[in-house]
Amino acid sequence: MSEILVAEGLTKHFPIRGGFPVKRTVGAVQAVDGIDLTVRSGEAFGLVGESGCGKSTTGRLLTRLLEPTAGRIRYRGQDITHASRKELAPIRSEIQMIFQDPYSSLNPRQTVGKIVSGPMEINGIAPPGGREARVRELLETVGLNPEHYNRFPHEFSGGQRQRIGVARALALEPKLIVADEPVSALDVSIQAQVVNLLQKLQRELDIAFLFIAHDLAVVRHFSQRVAVMYLGRIVEVGDRDDIYRRPRHPYTHALLSAVPETTGEGGSRERIRLAGDVPSPIDPPSGCRFRTRCWKARDLCATDTPPLVRADGSREGHLSACHFPEPPTVERDTEVVLDPALS
Template sequence: MAHEATIPAPRDKAPRPGEVLLSAEGLTKHFPIMGGFPFKRRIGAVQAVDGIDLTLHAGESFGLVGESGCGKSTTGRLLTRLLEPSGGRLVYRGQDITRAGRRQLAPIRPEIQMIFQDPYSSLNPRQTVGTIVGGPMAINNINPKGGREHRIRELLEIVGLNPEHYNRFPHEFSGGQRQRIGVARALALDPKLIVADEPVSALDVSIQAQVVNLLQDLQRELDISFLFIAHDLAIVRHFSHRVAVMYLGKIVEVGDRDSIYQWPRHPYTHALLSAVPETTLFHASADGDDAPPGPGRIRLAGDVPSPISPPSGCRFRTRCWKAQDKCATEEPPLVRVDGSRDGHLTACHFPEDPTTERESEIILDPALQELEGGHAGPDVTAGQETP
């Protein structure tokens, strides 16, 4: 049996605002692919997360965006230690928890909670709401002042549910109400950090805003740090202080909200922003000034490459209109490029100009040009500009 490092109990006092709460250095998760007979030989690996660096501060909301299959959810489960990392380092409040075992993680578990994507499958249909929300307290043998039932009813009221719903079952609630039950369960142990894995993607659009506003109110009132994982850029902008953009297991750009949305530097970030209607995304900025106009349309050709055999060098190069030979041989580091704000990091050898304005649309797939009945500006195919 491998020796497990001793992890001291976390400090009782709350973290100071701005203090580094959780950091990941070179965090990696590869899922083995077994083959042969009788399926005991490893023939490859799915590189779901491949060496990412993240830093979460106390009291902040951090957004993680990207296409489906880029590794966002796997990253969330690694940060909560629901998955064992294949490599890298994970530090929580100064304590290395990368290889900590179940016993060593016990005092830290209550401080890091998770809200799952599907409000239907994440709740036990055979348990009442009271049992579901009180489960974390029972597991950790916590008896709050006034008793568990009093605390559970209080949590239900905090998330906007009737305390009298204590004895009801999940099937008696709508999707939005079930997600509120999941939020109440995550709050049961007074966590310092909540990882919300696409908490509104399975809900009706009319309900999404209510749940996001609830999470935002909780983050502000209880001073909880959030890692908000989503593919909806408009929601992430509304909720997050800082944003990281992920592509095929890598972080390609990270910065504060205004910097990412108004002055993106990575071509992939430009493509993501161009896919969102301007009326949805480019609303008035936080300081009241009008945000700049959105980028022209950028439609990427093909699908995301397989994480089993990702491209060499820059992983986005096979779909990038700025790709050159260097992009195939050298992996770009995540660094601050000229013209970027402090803390705005980009992994690109040939970053975009610090503006989202474009004079015309870019179509990367030649087949789309015929559907458009011609082209409305410079068409870019195979990474080279067509004269």
């Protein structure tokens, strides 16, 4: 399977300006800080982590809606890191985005037909049979009534609005779609419908997906490979089964321990409770950024940043950024609690 999108050392720091009377840069929010990421053609790749860890910023960097501070982005072998608007024009149609909030991502003054046909008009695409016929076809593809072509967004429910966003993303027949928490703003009863729709489209149209979410169950259902992000950095990458059954990084282990048991299987499972808050991205910890909340932290963790490499005993392609990776199991006998006084 060939690589469609590759990020190397991708970084985005947002400057903090202060001072009087002249505004000057007094610091930076290190939203994304040197991540490596590879999305393969036709695969569903999940990116998970806590709120504020930099997932959405990563998605906007990869679609070039934000200008990277440092690093490199390659799309199908072409370096697009600092490509101009003119240079990006030929590939804009191949990389699309589904936004988190279906209420604010649609123009309330435009009809559904205008919203979905907009990308075709901007790119000068005239499909066979006309744009209206293509829009009606797309609406049917995402499970909406083609007769709703002339309706406005306020006439639809949240789930239906997100389907309109999906139809808009499909209008230009993209090769890659970045879905930024596409179901987090929806009612739980509607989430499964939208996720199943995206999964169906991903398989049938052979579209590569970068699926950004904080819901581990949704990511497990949708994605083939998963990357775990913490405070601007990726701490673990691997196949879905490896990540969920044999997590190596303590943070991944803690995340999965919080997922409710739904299988009905017997036996006890470790419950890891992380005390304290996530450190500020303005002044993150030195070395490993998870060390202030990690029960395995040592002096080495404070001085050396752990590289994202294959851990001993892991399958090929399972990478972890930890000096002391977990054993390849999620089973433990005791509850681990990190005392706030130790952090």
